[in-house]
Amino acid sequence: MADERAEGAIPPAGVAHDGSRVLVGEVRTGLLAQSRALTEPEATAVVALRPGSQVRVSARPVPHCVSPDLTLGVHCPVPSASGARRDGLGTVLSRASVTSGRLVQASTHVRIVLGGARPAGRRRPWAYHLAHPGTIEVGGRLSADDLADGFLLTETGDGPGTTLDLGAVCGRLLDQVQESPILDQKPPFRARRTRFRFALLPCGHPAVGESAWSSGSAAADTTSGRSPASGHVCRIGFVVADETVRTLRIHGSGLDLVSIVGLCEDLALHDWLLTTVQHVVAGSRVRAGGGGRLPSQLTPVIDHLLHVWMPGARIGEELLPVWTGLEQRLGFSRQWESLVGWIRDQLALSLLASLGDGAR
Amino acid sequence: MILFATSDKGGTGRSVTSCNVALRCALQGSDVCYLDFDFGSPTAGAILHVDSATRGITGGRGLHSYLEGSVAAPAELDLWRHIERAELRPRPAGAGRLVLLPGDEGGGEFPTDDEMTDRCQRLLRRLAEEFELVIVDLSAGRSYALQLVLEVTARPALQAVVTRWLVFHRWTRQHIVAAAGLAYGEHGIVDTGAAKGHHRDRLHDSVRFVRTAVPDPDSSQFAGLLPTQAAWLQETDAELQKLAARRRIGRSVLLGSVPLDPVLQWREQLILDSDVWTLRIANPETSTALDDLAKNVLDDESWEGL
Numbered sequence: 001m002a003d004e005r006a007e008g009a010i011p012p013a014g015v016a017h018d019g020s021r022v023l024v025g026e027v028r029t030g031l032l033a034q035s036r037a038l039t040e041p042e043a044t045a046v047v048a049l050r051p052g053s054q055v056r057v058s059a060r061p062v063p064h065c066v067s068p069d070l071t072l073g074v075h076c077p078v079p080s081a082s083g084a085r086r087d088g089l090g091t092v093l094s095r096a097s098v099t100s101g102r103l104v105q106a107s108t109h110v111r112i113v114l115g116g117a118r119p120a121g122r123r124r125p126w127a128y129h130l131a132h133p134g135t136i137e138v139g140g141r142l143s144a145d146d147l148a149d150g151f152l153l154t155e156t157g158d159g160p161g162t163t164l165d166l167g168a169v170c171g172r173l174l175d176q177v178q179e180s181p182i183l184d185q186k187p188p189f190r191a192r193r194t195r196f197r198f199a200l201l202p203c204g205h206p207a208v209g210e211s212a213w214s215s216g217s218a219a220a221d222t223t224s225g226r227s228p229a230s231g232h233v234c235r236i237g238f239v240v241a242d243e244t245v246r247t248l249r250i251h252g253s254g255l256d257l258v259s260i261v262g263l264c265e266d267l268a269l270h271d272w273l274l275t276t277v278q279h280v281v282a283g284s285r286v287r288a289g290g291g292g293r294l295p296s297q298l299t300p301v302i303d304h305l306l307h308v309w310m311p312g313a314r315i316g317e318e319l320l321p322v323w324t325g326l327e328q329r330l331g332f333s334r335q336w337e338s339l340v341g342w343i344r345d346q347l348a349l350s351l352l353a354s355l356g357d358g359a360r
Numbered sequence: 361m362i363l364f365a366t367s368d369k370g371g372t373g374r375s376v377t378s379c380n381v382a383l384r385c386a387l388q389g390s391d392v393c394y395l396d397f398d399f400g401s402p403t404a405g406a407i408l409h410v411d412s413a414t415r416g417i418t419g420g421r422g423l424h425s426y427l428e429g430s431v432a433a434p435a436e437l438d439l440w441r442h443i444e445r446a447e448l449r450p451r452p453a454g455a456g457r458l459v460l461l462p463g464d465e466g467g468g469e470f471p472t473d474d475e476m477t478d479r480c481q482r483l484l485r486r487l488a489e490e491f492e493l494v495i496v497d498l499s500a501g502r503s504y505a506l507q508l509v510l511e512v513t514a515r516p517a518l519q520a521v522v523t524r525w526l527v528f529h530r531w532t533r534q535h536i537v538a539a540a541g542l543a544y545g546e547h548g549i550v551d552t553g554a555a556k557g558h559h560r561d562r563l564h565d566s567v568r569f570v571r572t573a574v575p576d577p578d579s580s581q582f583a584g585l586l587p588t589q590a591a592w593l594q595e596t597d598a599e600l601q602k603l604a605a606r607r608r609i610g611r612s613v614l615l616g617s618v619p620l621d622p623v624l625q626w627r628e629q630l631i632l633d634s635d636v637w638t639l640r641i642a643n644p645e646t647s648t649a650l651d652d653l654a655k656n657v658l659d660d661e662s663w664e665g666l
């Protein structure tokens with residue numbers, strides 16, 4: 001698959017400085033290992049990963065169950081593109097969710113506080129870190145871009161070594177959900193998991209490979225003039241790295257971190273839908289035209305996936321413009337509509353063919 | 361489906377045949393992945409024409425490293441980007457995914473522990489979720505690798521996943537006896553599996569056999585034989601058929617039979633249409649046999665209980 005990049009920018013609004021925060025995370029998305037859609041109580045049970053903690057359930061616009069946040073303590077070097085080894089100490093947060101009783105996601109994220117006021121070597125007690133879940137403090141100098149590049153651009157988060165590996169944490173959680181005894185392990189078809197890595201950085205210099213001004217782009221700034229709140233996005237870079245890995249880099253300020261994670265989960269979900277249906281359609285296009293019969297691979301997609309498409313459904317007011325801007329440039333909906341259109345045509349053709357058979 | 365490829369002896373043609381089956385299943389549109397669990401001699405990369413993994417991969421990201429716990433996930437090579445054969449680039453239209461999980465160069469056999477078993481279980485379950493066909497090429501004989509997968513497939517998390525067994529053997533007396541022994545004999549697949557909690561009859565019913573490098577007395581290859589030689593070949597073949605039937609590895613559990621092929625005899629490789637029709641070095645019968653085997657692998661009917 002070719003690289004897809006979407007960028008928009010405003011002039012750099014100041015360099016990242018000490019004490020800056022970078023949000024990094026990964027979302028893995030897959031098809032639930034179950035022959036039919038889970039009911040709400042079943043989906044709730046599957047993501048009830050912490051006894052005594054509530055699962056968040058919403059029925060509309062698509063059924064969605066989210067596990068309580070799981071906390072994991074970490075003390076290891078954080079990623080860095082330059083190879084600088086800077087120790088981080090704190091906790092990362094993970095959660096798992098089931099959408100439409102069909103799709104399963106695990107997501108892990110952490111807010112990394114860089115080179116705070118604390119002198120290197122002077123650590124806070126664990127109690128402090130436990131009181132601030134989802135935050136890692138890094139001692140010593142490390143720039144936000146170095147960290148984000150290291151996190152987003154390393155070939156995979158599964159390499160050897162002891163560096164903070166959010167992908168591994170996330171993958172384990174997804175495995176755990178998929179191994180639930182509630183599931184029958186008989187999915188209607190096979191689908192690859194996707195990995196969606198994201199980083200939210202302060203507005204600053206454009207990183208290597210990103211242009212500050214995407215010349216001729218109508219939507220240079222995603223939010224200006226539209227978002228009434230303080231949230232502001234300066235620049236966005238989305239890359240389809242290979243068949244299963246995507247990276248999103250957002251430069252922004254004043255954004256609510258929790259909702260950014262939600263936005264990324266929603267993007268990852270729709271990217272997975274697009275990727276999966278594209279793969280099935282590509283396979284059946286070659287075989288189509290056999291007497292107007294519906295290629296058999298399409299049936300499960302029609303039955304189980306088409307109705308799940310509901311972009312931005314769970315995105316808060318504040319981030320809706322970000323989502324819309326991104327969506328327009330990535331063309332998710334355009335691609336989806338063309339796929340669905342093709343599937344509908346095949347369906348219509350097969351109906352006509354079977355009517356013809358009946359008349360004969 | 362997870363398909364375990366086994367053989368009692370090394371050098372039977374297990375890896376070469378399995379790699380060709382993986383390719384053909386993918387060409388027919390299935391999503392396939394291939395795991396090189398032959399830790400002592402990870403040759404899948406060489407057979408699949410992946411230059412960077414001819415004896416496993418370097419860098420510590422192979423299956424060996426994963427099972428040992430030094431990496432969180434093993435490397436996955438998209439073969440449509442790595443196979444060095446022009447006919448297969450770019451990915452042929454309509455083909456499914458084809459992914460190789462290579463072993464580590466210089467890995468070697470190793471005893472397993474509980475954590476390794478957990479990792480193996482997690483990996484196999486995930487791949488069964490992502491791929492229609494997961495082929496696991498196991499070390500020959502009653503190896504650690506065989507023990508390991510019999511252990512994990514007996515666990516609740518994998519019990520619901522369809523798992524099947526192929527035993528590869530050459531068409532000789534010794535190989536027939538050895539293959540039957542590996543499947544049904546003492547400390548064989550069924551025995552060991554039952555001891556680890558598998559349902560004995562169900563496990564027994566999920567084993568099929570593949571004959572490799574089978575000389576076909578009727579083929580043009582043997583056209584130059586003396587009448588006495590031809591008669592002897594016929595007789596021997598008939599005797600071997602009887603022996604196989606007596607050892608319960610006869611026609612009813614035969615999934616495929618690959619003829620002796622001049623190309624495979626000289627080189628471990630994929631047999632493509634161009635080898636048969638353009639270069640005219642491989643026999644068309646080999647290609648047909650591999651196609652039939654691939655079809656049978658994917659056909660539930662050929663796996664139905666006896």
Ligand SMILES: Nc1ncnc2c1ncn2[C@@H]1O[C@H](COP(=O)(O)OP(=O)(O)O)[C@@H](O)[C@H]1O
Pocket residue numbers: 367369370371372373374375376377403572573574618619620621622623624625626627628629
């Ligand atoms: N159908 C065949 N005809 C001739 N030689 C074959 C055939 N199948 C395999 N071979 C050869 O037999 C040898 C052993 O095959 P290999 O797949 O490496 O065995 P194993 O994996 O069982 O150890 C290789 O040289 C291979 O090319």
Ligand SMILES: [Mg+2]
Pocket residue numbers: 371374375376398401403
């Ligand atoms: Mg081998």
